Amino acid sequence: MEQQTGAGSATSTSHPMIEVRGLEKAYGDTTVLRGIDLTVRRGEIFALLGPNGAGKTTTVNILTTLVRPDAGTVTVAGSDVARDAARVRELVALTGQYAAVDGFQTGEENLVMMGHLAHLPRRTVRDRAHELLERFDLTDAARRPVSTYSGGMRRRLDLAISLVASPAVLVLDEPTTGLDPAARSLLWDVVRGLAADGTTVLLTTQYLEEADRLADTIAVLHDGVVAARGTAGELKALVAGDHVRIAFDDAASLAAARDLAPAAGLRVVEVDERGLALTTPATDPVATIRDALALADQHHLALAGVSVVKPTLDDVFLAVTGATTSTEDHR
Amino acid sequence: MSTAGTLLPAVPRAARPRPAAPSAGRAVRAGVRDVGTMTAREVRRTLRSVDGLVTAFAIPVAIMLVFVVIFGGALDSSGDYIDYVVPGILVLCLGFGSAATATAVAQDMTSGTIDRFKTLPILGAAPLWGHVIASVLRNLASGVVVLGVAIALGFRPGADVLGWCAVLGFVVLTVLAFTWICAAAGLVLSVDATQALNSVFLFLPYLSSGFVAVGTMPAWLHGFADNQPFTPIIEALRGLLSGTPDAATIWTAVAWLVGFLVVSIALGSLAYRRRTAR
Numbered sequence A: 001m002e003q004q005t006g007a008g009s010a011t012s013t014s015h016p017m018i019e020v021r022g023l024e025k026a027y028g029d030t031t032v033l034r035g036i037d038l039t040v041r042r043g044e045i046f047a048l049l050g051p052n053g054a055g056k057t058t059t060v061n062i063l064t065t066l067v068r069p070d071a072g073t074v075t076v077a078g079s080d081v082a083r084d085a086a087r088v089r090e091l092v093a094l095t096g097q098y099a100a101v102d103g104f105q106t107g108e109e110n111l112v113m114m115g116h117l118a119h120l121p122r123r124t125v126r127d128r129a130h131e132l133l134e135r136f137d138l139t140d141a142a143r144r145p146v147s148t149y150s151g152g153m154r155r156r157l158d159l160a161i162s163l164v165a166s167p168a169v170l171v172l173d174e175p176t177t178g179l180d181p182a183a184r185s186l187l188w189d190v191v192r193g194l195a196a197d198g199t200t201v202l203l204t205t206q207y208l209e210e211a212d213r214l215a216d217t218i219a220v221l222h223d224g225v226v227a228a229r230g231t232a233g234e235l236k237a238l239v240a241g242d243h244v245r246i247a248f249d250d251a252a253s254l255a256a257a258r259d260l261a262p263a264a265g266l267r268v269v270e271v272d273e274r275g276l277a278l279t280t281p282a283t284d285p286v287a288t289i290r291d292a293l294a295l296a297d298q299h300h301l302a303l304a305g306v307s308v309v310k311p312t313l314d315d316v317f318l319a320v321t322g323a324t325t326s327t328e329d330h331r
Numbered sequence B: 001m002s003t004a005g006t007l008l009p010a011v012p013r014a015a016r017p018r019p020a021a022p023s024a025g026r027a028v029r030a031g032v033r034d035v036g037t038m039t040a041r042e043v044r045r046t047l048r049s050v051d052g053l054v055t056a057f058a059i060p061v062a063i064m065l066v067f068v069v070i071f072g073g074a075l076d077s078s079g080d081y082i083d084y085v086v087p088g089i090l091v092l093c094l095g096f097g098s099a100a101t102a103t104a105v106a107q108d109m110t111s112g113t114i115d116r117f118k119t120l121p122i123l124g125a126a127p128l129w130g131h132v133i134a135s136v137l138r139n140l141a142s143g144v145v146v147l148g149v150a151i152a153l154g155f156r157p158g159a160d161v162l163g164w165c166a167v168l169g170f171v172v173l174t175v176l177a178f179t180w181i182c183a184a185a186g187l188v189l190s191v192d193a194t195q196a197l198n199s200v201f202l203f204l205p206y207l208s209s210g211f212v213a214v215g216t217m218p219a220w221l222h223g224f225a226d227n228q229p230f231t232p233i234i235e236a237l238r239g240l241l242s243g244t245p246d247a248a249t250i251w252t253a254v255a256w257l258v259g260f261l262v263v264s265i266a267l268g269s270l271a272y273r274r275r276t277a278r
Helices: A002-012 A056-063 A085-091 A105-117 A122-135 A151-162 A179-197 A208-214 A233-238 A249-258 A285-301 A315-321 A327-331 B026-050 B050-076 B081-111 B113-118 B128-150 B161-187 B191-207 B219-227 B232-244 B247-274
Strands: A018-027 A030-042 A045-049 A071-076 A090-096 A169-172 A202-204 A216-223 A225-230 A243-248 A271-272 A277-283 A301-311
Touching: A018 A315, A030 A045, A030 A056, A030 A216, A030 A225, A030 B113, A045 A056, A045 A179, A045 A208, A056 A071, A056 A169, A056 A202, A085 A090, A085 A271, A090 A151, A090 B026, A105 A122, A105 A151, A105 B026, A105 B081, A122 A151, A151 A179, A169 A179, A169 A271, A169 B191, A179 A208, A179 B191, A208 A243, A208 A315, A216 A315, A216 B161, A225 A233, A225 A315, A233 A315, A243 A285, A249 A285, A249 A315, A271 B232, A327 B050, B026 B050, B026 B081, B026 B128, B050 B081, B050 B128, B050 B161, B081 B113, B081 B128, B081 B191, B113 B128, B128 B161, B128 B247, B161 B232, B219 B232
Parallel strands: A045 A202, A045 A216, A090 A169, A169 A202
Antiparallel strands: A018 A030, A018 A071, A216 A225, A243 A277, A243 A301, A271 A277
């Protein structure tokens, strides 16, 4: 099989699957990418995380040969996207932000069409379509026009279409935007399965949770540069450690606790007036909780609960971009 | 890391023999297959949409009926008007039918479909050629229907077998030129803006010798009507259909059409390579 051969030769040498060096791109006066470096290993799930306008889609468009870079190089399994676009197109499949499926064709016809365009042997095209329809639970809808499909079904078909030729690299541009939780979870399972099977997956997302749950490596893209990169754990280690959140039943207790905390050795970093809670850094969470309970007991404060807060990618995002995470508003 | 062993079965891989060394013959066969696949897609688009079928068949026949049955009597009571006007109506219908391509191409541009096609290892221009060849097939089918209705209403073409071959060739060239103009326009215009092309192809032919002789128009229109491309195109088709072709007119028409074709293929291919959706 061609892709496996291609992917195999990529691992046997020391080449990573995707290598991006010094990538720059501007549209007119607007500079979108200011020198990006990325390395994606074979079989890895790599997330490009960033808000709208960070340069995620531009990076994807360059990687999939849709847009030519101004400077820098991008190679897929050693083939340069600008100099050897034809080879890259054989290795990489794109599922874009919008389900690019034909509403006037049936699901089966869409898949058969892509099988022909992938130059699969003619006699295998229909079997391949049926295989994927079954895999993505679309067999019952196979003969219906796609215009009658639900949003989730369209996304599934869109992904199935990308997989017709068993690409070595699957690029997913914001694959779960607008999906309900069940559909999102299904898509995550599919992506994990593909990666386990040796497919390299590069996805973009503005959802911290998605990067956290799915990706082996995360690069935080901000304002055209890679602001941070690493595993979710490594990124979280970049920001301060655990915190303890102390919640109260009433505002009076909260106000009293805030005033009394410094004397009890608790440094308050955040007061949540609506949630009636305050947050304190905790190098030793157990000791901090003990202090908090003692404080509440001693002053008869109406304590509602105490919890340990682990750092999130949200914190990382805030720390490395200095931006407010307006992305969460889109959920 | 990838939690393998999810509840779902793995996505099976495609059966795909290792391709032989690239050769010119192989590349040509692959390109032909790509264009064929894209053409089948566009034919489906027409056949599956009520709008497409109405545009391709109902409107041309309606225009024919309006001119021959309703206007015909007023313009020329002798009944010969049908022989004069059918070529004009045919060309108008070919233009109108070609304009649908602009909308289809613009839809592909905004839906992200073209982006996906551009990421495939296919002949680069195959999606555009699919649109164009489907348009030729659609317009030939609608032309046959329009001609059939015309003959039923009393149109009597005088062309012999060779003449009909020339008509076929000329019509194909006309549709190729019109459709490439529309395909190129569809690459750069919004879906809404492409609708304006319909009006251009629907009204420009009236300002030619297609429906009434230029001499009957106001004097200030003569310059435009005599020299705009629809006049030689319609006159050439009229000559071919009546069995009295005029070489000079045909060459003028062919020059216009080939000119349109070359320019729009060049501009269209450039726009296609440059443009990504959104």
